[in-house]
Amino acid sequence: MAPVNTSKCFDFKPPMGFFSRREMALKYILILIFILLTINTCSCDDDHEMEEFLKREHSLSKPYQGVGALGSSHWELMGDAMVTTDQVRLTPDMQSRQGAVWSRIPCHLKDWEMQVHFKIHGQGKKNLNGDGLAIWYTKERMQKGPVFGNMDNFTGLGVFVDTYPNEEKHIEAQKKRYTPRTQRIFPYVLAMVGNGSVSYDHERDGRPTELGGCNAMVRNLKHDSFLFIRYVRRRLTVMIDIDGQHEWRDCLDIPGVRLPLGYYFGASAVTGDLSDNHDIISLKLYQLTVLRSKKEEEEEEQAEMTIPSVDNMDLLQLGQNEAGMSGLSIFFTVLFSMLGCIFLIVIGIVVYSQWNESRRKRFY
Ligand SMILES: *[C@@H]1O[C@H](CO)[C@@H](O)[C@H](O)[C@H]1NC(C)=O
Numbered sequence: 001m002a003p004v005n006t007s008k009c010f011d012f013k014p015p016m017g018f019f020s021r022r023e024m025a026l027k028y029i030l031i032l033i034f035i036l037l038t039i040n041t042c043s044c045d046d047d048h049e050m051e052e053f054l055k056r057e058h059s060l061s062k063p064y065q066g067v068g069a070l071g072s073s074h075w076e077l078m079g080d081a082m083v084t085t086d087q088v089r090l091t092p093d094m095q096s097r098q099g100a101v102w103s104r105i106p107c108h109l110k111d112w113e114m115q116v117h118f119k120i121h122g123q124g125k126k127n128l129n130g131d132g133l134a135i136w137y138t139k140e141r142m143q144k145g146p147v148f149g150n151m152d153n154f155t156g157l158g159v160f161v162d163t164y165p166n167e168e169k170h171i172e173a174q175k176k177r178y179t180p181r182t183q184r185i186f187p188y189v190l191a192m193v194g195n196g197s198v199s200y201d202h203e204r205d206g207r208p209t210e211l212g213g214c215n216a217m218v219r220n221l222k223h224d225s226f227l228f229i230r231y232v233r234r235r236l237t238v239m240i241d242i243d244g245q246h247e248w249r250d251c252l253d254i255p256g257v258r259l260p261l262g263y264y265f266g267a268s269a270v271t272g273d274l275s276d277n278h279d280i281i282s283l284k285l286y287q288l289t290v291l292r293s294k295k296e297e298e299e300e301e302q303a304e305m306t307i308p309s310v311d312n313m314d315l316l317q318l319g320q321n322e323a324g325m326s327g328l329s330i331f332f333t334v335l336f337s338m339l340g341c342i343f344l345i346v347i348g349i350v351v352y353s354q355w356n357e358s359r360r361k362r363f364y
Pocket residue numbers: 195196197198307313
């Protein structure tokens with residue numbers, strides 16, 4: 001008889017008949033892996049069912065033909081913004097500038113993804129630069145104001161790359177107010193949805209209206225920086241790629257964000273006492289085709305909205321200010337509970353096949 005091939009991986013004493021059934025067990029494991037993969041593809045159906053189409057009329061890219069020229073382009077410049085061969089420079093590295101570029105065409109896509117290729121650079125030392133740039137999807141366009149060069153009380157979505165920590169000027173006050181967990185590291189990317197009567201709190205870097213955000217060291221980089229804003233089935237996801245590795249890193253992911261159709265895309269930036277070059281190299285808008293069931297479509301039509309809002313805003317803010325579970329920790333909790341379940345199933349199958357085997361043996 002051939003010696004039984006034992007494995008050191010298992011601490012428990014292998015029951016008789018277990019390793020002679022190794023192939024069987026292997027088969028089960030393969031089936032399990034298959035099931036796991038199937039589950040995975042199901043839960044990621046957002047990626048699975050989606051197709052992307054670049055929408056040229058909502059995109060801005062080299063050679064920026066006719067941008068800024070009166071009426072001859074889909075994009076309009078404002079303030080100190082300037083087109084060169086390599087970029088649309090929203091502000092130069094000089095004090096008290098503000099500039100913007102706005103689409104002339106309202107966007108009527110339900111599901112979309114905006115890929116922003118940008119660059120923030122300047123002479124100032126760390127924390128002696130400012131103030132940052134913003135990407136917009138709003139009802140209003142071509143308005144000047146205090147929110148990264150755009151108007152306050154805007155209606156729609158703003159994603160801000162805030163490069164100057166205004167709040168930290170009062171660092172002692174901040175220490176009293178926040179635990180290290182809730183302190184933010186700058187530059188900081190954050191999203192805000194306005195309904196026309198919500199003010200951006202500049203002195204607190206938008207903290208009271210923050211939907212979510214992340215730190216992103218985007219300044220004076222050698223490689224390109226990208227920001228990716230995806231809006232699918234009312235789920236807002238922001239990712240960044242700033243390490244030059246062509247890998248997206250999660251920044252925020254929020255369900256229940258209601259944005260009406262027909263708003264305008266734009267980008268703006270502002271400098272104050274401190275400055276930076278804020279450059280947009282391209283804005284690429286992709287239409288995403290998402291399969292919807294009839295029921296889903298009907299529900300969305302019924303809930304036709306005219307004012308932007310976010311479901312469970314109060315809960316979101318609770319999670320912001322207190323030590324709530326981050327998206328990442330939720331992900332790991334789910335992952336480990338899933339792995340735990342699978343482990344139990346494997347044990348169950350092994351025990352069951354062993355029991356089955358010994359029962360069969362009794363009948364011989
Ligand atoms: C806008 O949002 C604020 C804060 O969530 C709320 O108090 C206000 O009623 C909303 N306004 C409109 C017009 O929906």
